[in-house]
Amino acid sequence: SSGINAEYGVIMGKENAISSAIAFSLPIETSNGEGETALADGNADTYWISNDKKSWINIQLDMFCILDRISFDWHGGIEGKQQVSYLVGNKVYSKSKKGRFTVVDMEGIAGQVRITLRKSKKYTINGIMADGYCYTQNEAFKIKARQGFDEPDLSFNVYLINDIFSVIDNME
Numbered sequence: 001s002s003g004i005n006a007e008y009g010v011i012m013g014k015e016n017a018i019s020s021a022i023a024f025s026l027p028i029e030t031s032n033g034e035g036e037t038a039l040a041d042g043n044a045d046t047y048w049i050s051n052d053k054k055s056w057i058n059i060q061l062d063m064f065c066i067l068d069r070i071s072f073d074w075h076g077g078i079e080g081k082q083q084v085s086y087l088v089g090n091k092v093y094s095k096s097k098k099g100r101f102t103v104v105d106m107e108g109i110a111g112q113v114r115i116t117l118r119k120s121k122k123y124t125i126n127g128i129m130a131d132g133y134c135y136t137q138n139e140a141f142k143i144k145a146r147q148g149f150d151e152p153d154l155s156f157n158v159y160l161i162n163d164i165f166s167v168i169d170n171m172e
Contacts, residue, residue, distance in 0.1 A: 027060040039128050047075040047126045055117040057128070064140045067106045067132035070113065072125055078102065080120030086110035106132075141168045 028036040031052060038046040039057065048057075070084055078100045085092050086108045113130070117123045135143065145164045149157045 026062060029058045029060075031055045031057075039125060042127070044073070044126055047124050049075075050117070050123045051121065053080075053118065053121060055123050057115040057117075057125075059113045059115075059128070059130075061111055061113065061134065063111070063134040063136055065110050065130075065132050065134040067108065067110055067113070067130055069106055069131045070104045070115075071129040071131075072102055072104075073127040073129070074102065075124040075126045079117075079123050081118050083116040083118075085114045085116070087112040087114055138168050138171060141171075 026040065028039055030036050030039075030048060030050065032050045032055065035048040036057075038048045067086065072078075072082070081099060082101050082104075084101070084104045084106065086106070087110060092114075115128070142165055145168070146152050146161055149161065151157060152161060
């Protein structure tokens with residue numbers, strides 16, 4: 001089953017009833033270019049800090065993810081206001097309301113998550129966690145291919161879908 005892992009920075013993925021943690025190696029960029037690893041190292045004693053009133057964190061998911069929620073572990077309490085956005089490419093797909101969050105409930109697909117921080121002189125975060133389902137590009141193609149048939153379980157359609165899946169599996 002998927003869910004927020006007890007460790008920081010983990011996105012749980014689910015594909016064909018198999019769950020696995022996939023996020024510890026995700027690329028993270030921050031506005032100050034320092035301490036990104038603390039956001040996803042699973043260590044409650046480390047934290048990312050920014051002294052810029054306008055700060056941001058970008059998490060490149062390297063997959064297409066359907067996110068349910070993002071949680072912040074603030075070091076010493078919530079600071080400023082946050083806005084969390086989903087991005088696919090450079091286009092904002094959906095974004096949360098602005099506010100003060102420890103948990104942001106989300107619904108949408110993302111290839112990247114952008115967290116914008118405002119209205120505080122300093123931000124200190126121990127970790128960021130996310131909950132959702134992630135799919136590789138090929139898995140997303142297979143889902144869309146299967147959805148393209150009105151009756152995917154008819155024998156001829158199964159044959160055709162399997163051929164399409166074979167082509168997808170051989171894509172690089």
